[in-house]
Amino acid sequence: MTAAEVGLEVTDGVAVITLDAPGRRNALTLDMARELGEVVARVDADPRVRAAVVRGNGGHFCAGAHRALLDDVAQDPADPRRYADLGVVYDSFYRLGRLGVPVIAAVRGAAVGAGVNLLLAADVRVVAERARILAGFGAIGLHPGGGHLLLAAAALGRSGAAALTLLGQELDGPAALRTGLAWACVADDEVDAHALALAAAAPADPELSRRITASFRRSIGPSAVEWEQAMEAERASQMWSLRRRAQR
Template identity: 35%
Template sequence: MSEPLVLVTQSGAVQTLALNRPSALNSFTAELHAQLLAALEAAAANAEVRCVVLTGTGRAFCAGQDLADPAVAPDLTPGATPKDLGGVISKLYGPLCQRIRSMPIPVIAAVNGVAAGAGANLALGCDLVLAARSASFIQAFTKIGLVPDTGGTWLLPRLVGRAQALGLALLGDKLPAPDAERLGLIWRCVDDAALQDEAQALAHRLAAMPVKALVATRNAMDAATQMDFGQALAQEAAVQRTLGASADYREGVEAFIGKRAPTFTDR
């Protein structure tokens, strides 16, 4: 039996998903898509999981789409029918991106090496991105005549602004992790040897927090990008009304008054 393309490990309330095609820099195939989506669905449905860490095995996080995959490799025969790349995006990448953005728990990307093309934007779609100092991010799409996908056209300008987003996307240059942190593209850059420990510590910290409120914060911030100030205030009121009726709110206030550590349980 071949080794799984996604390795799943559990430590307390934290589940780690590691892309596992190291010989191909963890590049995407249809089967890797299927296994990763299934692992995310299982984590979302498991009440014992309160945070997910997404990383890669070997020297890469994810090099994007495997261009040798028959679904995308162009037929070089004169007059051959072009491959439907839009269909691949809709069938595989769209559901994966939507699943990450709609997870009921926080998702951390621990970028251990190169994150290129779809791999870069897969990481950027997570809630928090930690990267090893030697890691890099590459918007490689224009190098093969394409536009950013995997949510890149939505994510990049929101993370770094239009000018930087266009520079990254049009030129496709390698962006070292320290520069990605400086631009605000990622949350934090750490020493290579510390990456996984830092990611696990952060994940355990988030898992002990009120994850329902963490997810509501993510959702409210994303929604507010399409709102005016008054609409954002109204949204805040609506979300606070819901969270104010939660067990976690009561627990948090009681713990604060009692000067003890809270135990949050909502999800």
């Protein structure tokens, strides 16, 4: 049995979800993505929880999907098993984004590719001054996936999303704050505490917090239908780009 790579602690109604594979900068393997989805489901099912924080251990947030997973999918993207494997990665941040309580991302170090999707899935982002936020899909020959374009536009607007996704621009903490991607930019060693303080400000009554969050998700979006459509719209092109990269 493999060691757990996603930690969960619940204190005073705040769930802290920790990506814990620092040796690879918390890059998502298939097992880790599946575990993340399961942990999020546990949080959603816990009536004590009124807010959640997602963070990375070891100085980085998430370096995206692990290269070995992408290379495996690239061998035959139409293969049902490989197609489903990539869907597990999509599902991990989709579940986070549909969690029934407010979600705060505590972002230190690198957030790349699917790691950017993970922070975009959160409702609020606290970013370290020295964070490095880079979509990075095009730089490695990949089309974005997981509804990335929709999530980026929701957070950054059309121009900001274009800079991030079409032109491969990198954001540090101050730039993330300036563009509206981040709610707060603080020193690296203050990120977790600031995110926890925000989570603690959620209504003390978990049921009230969940009802407000449900109304927020219905009213503000992206709706579940929009996100699912965006994932499917991007998926075929991402599969094509994976296969194309493998053939070079």
